[in-house]
Amino acid sequence: MxxxxxxxxxxxxxxxxxxxxxxxxxxxxxxxxxxxxxxxxxxxxxxxxxxxxxxxxxxxxxxxxxxxxxxxxxxxxxxxxxxxxxxxxxxxxxxxxxxxxNHMMGADETETIEADIKAEDNHLHNIENNKTVEVWTKFTFPGRQGKYDNYIWTWHNFTGIDYDERKNQEEILEFEGHEWDENVDSENSNFDYLMGADLDFSVSxxxxxxxxxxxxxxxxxxxxxxxxxxxxxxxxxxxxxxxxxxxxxxxxxxxxxxxxxxxxxxxxxxxxxxxxxxxxxxxxxxxxxxxxxxxxxxxxxxxxxxxxxxxxxxxxxxxxxxxxxxxxxxxxxxxxxxxxxxxxxxxxxxxxxxxxxxxxxxxxxx
CATH class of the missing domain: 3.20.20.80 (Glycosidases)
Structure with a gap:
């Protein structure tokens, strides 16, 4: 035992x-x-x-x-x-x-993209569609300089985030072309999103x-x-x-x-x-x-x-x-x-x- x-x-x-x-x-x-x-x-x-x-x-x-x-x-x-x-x-x-x-945090650079704003208590409900946002989603790891792995993470790797740098505003954002995973906990209608830049497991x-x-x-x-x-x-x-x-x-x-x-x-x-x-x-x-x-x-x-x-x-x-x-x-x-x-x-x-x-x-x- x-x-x-x-x-x-x-x-x-x-x-x-x-x-x-x-x-x-x-x-x-x-x-x-x-x-x-x-x-x-x-x-x-x-x-x-x-x-x-x-x-x-x-x-x-x-x-x-x-x-x-x-x-x-x-x-x-x-x-x-x-x-x-x-x-x-x-x-x-x-x-x-x-x-x-589940997530990554502390990105090195921002990216400007389109996203839908989701309700805090219902992550499947859109408050606003196709909003232009600036998000911290580019991870270049400058201190490591490509040792072990040289991959650069960008917004394409993630489903969403909870902060718009452009407006200095906290809100749950689902990125254009991405959707929350369906097979997750049902709290907030869908509890894929927790914090940070949320990894998208449908992206190869x-x-x-x-x-x-x-x-x-x-x-x-x-x-x-x-x-x-x-x-x-x-x-x-x-x-x-x-x-x-x-x-x-x-x-x-x-x-x-x-x-x-x-x-x-x-x-x-x-x-x-x-x-x-x-x-x-x-x-x-x-x-x-x-x-x-x-x-x-x-x-x-x-x-x-x-x-x-x-x-x-x-x-x-x-x-x-x-x-x-x-x-x-x-x-x-x-x-x-x-x-x-x-x-x-x-x-x-x-x-x-x-x-x-x-x-x-x-x-x-x-």
Whole structure:
């Protein structure tokens, strides 16, 4: 049975020392019984050293090039990242990379194009058609100068964005000739768009670039699996082929877990069906049951704590957790479970055979 450590939290210091700090803790992690570590996104992100990693800028920059005002990422350099992975492997601990394919941010240049303005609460409803807009969608990666890959990303690779530079105005824009993916979460009528420049998976060059990066990254790191970010906003069938290629390339069974943030068990089960049951999911409904149990002044019936959860319905595909970086106080998905209930909550997931338990760095180290 796997026991995973989410080896980061949102409010780590921006000192580029986290890869080294984890390495120093490896002996303790082994004693605690962790079989795998989920590491944060390693690629250079839009806010440079201040970015937790989810504002993806350059997937090929793992802390190697002077971009976004820094060479290292928030967590360290490419060499330190690879050294950490190698050391974990030598200690028989698997490593899972957090990858963000939904969007890109921090473009190097703007482009002037035509787009439709969409309603905030209904992304299929047009407010205005064929508007001329100036958008941040051209990624030239000048600091990398074509090393590893010389592809230039432009608006053709994306479906939309949420900012018009020309008018200094925030609005959801769907680009001319592009349409939101249909096979996504149904919130806002269609929840393809989340943030940044939204990748268009119907564009062959976009898919080819993600495949090229996946091969390069996997060959270099010999990674053991992936945590997939924001999958409810990405075509439900996209990862099937990409993950199949990674498994063939690495010639091993990979641990794959996706973040589908919904407490609706039916939505999670539908995603599993659409993705061919190849991707495990975080048991978000269980997290909210734990949250309710911790905040109802003793009125919660603990016999029902696993009711309507993925752990109850499909335990082999459930990854359990108590809290994570997104549920921390001050974050968009804030739903922090109070300290008095933490030991109870962790007992429920760590002492249960069903589900793959995940411990949060912020709960282990503060």
């Amino acid at each position: 796997k026991t995973i450590l989410q080896a980061f939290e949102w409010y780590l210091p921006s000192d580029s020392q986290h890869w080294n700090n984890i390495k120093e803790n490896i002996p303790d992690l082994g004693k605690l019984g962790f079989s795998g570590l989920w590491l944060p996104p390693a690629s250079k992100a839009a806010s440079g050293v201040e970015d937790v990693g989810y504002g993806t800028y350059d997937l090929f920059d793992l802390g190697e090039f002077d971009q976004k005002g820094t060479i290292p990422t928030k967590y360290g350099t490419k060499d330190e990242y690879l050294d950490l992975i190698n050391t974990l492997h030598h200690n028989n601990i698997e490593v899972y990379a957090d990858i963000v394919f 060059e976009t898919v080819e670039q993600l495949e090229k990066w996946g091969h390069w990254f996997s060959e270099m790191t010999k990674i053991d699996g992936f945590r997939l970010d924001a999958i409810k906003h990405i075509d439900f069938k996209y990862f099937d082929k990409w993950l199949e290629q990674r498994a063939k390339q690495l010639d091993k069974k990979l641990f794959i877990v996706g973040e589908y943030w919904s407490d609706d068990l039916g939505k999670l089960e539908y995603y599993l069906e659409q993705s061919g049951d190849k991707i495990q999911l975080f048991d978000v409904p269980l997290h909210f049951n734990l949250k309710e149990a911790s905040s109802t002044n003793g009125e919660f019936d603990m016999r029902t704590i696993f009711d309507h959860t993925l752990t109850a319905s499909q335990p082999e595909l459930s990854v359990t957790f108590v809290d994570n970086h997104d549920t921390q106080e001050g974050q968009a998905l804030q739903s922090w479970i109070p300290a008095w209930f933490k030991e109870h909550a962790y007992s429920l997931i760590l002492l249960r055979k069903k589900g793959t338990p995940t411990v949060f760095w912020g709960d282990l180290y503060g």
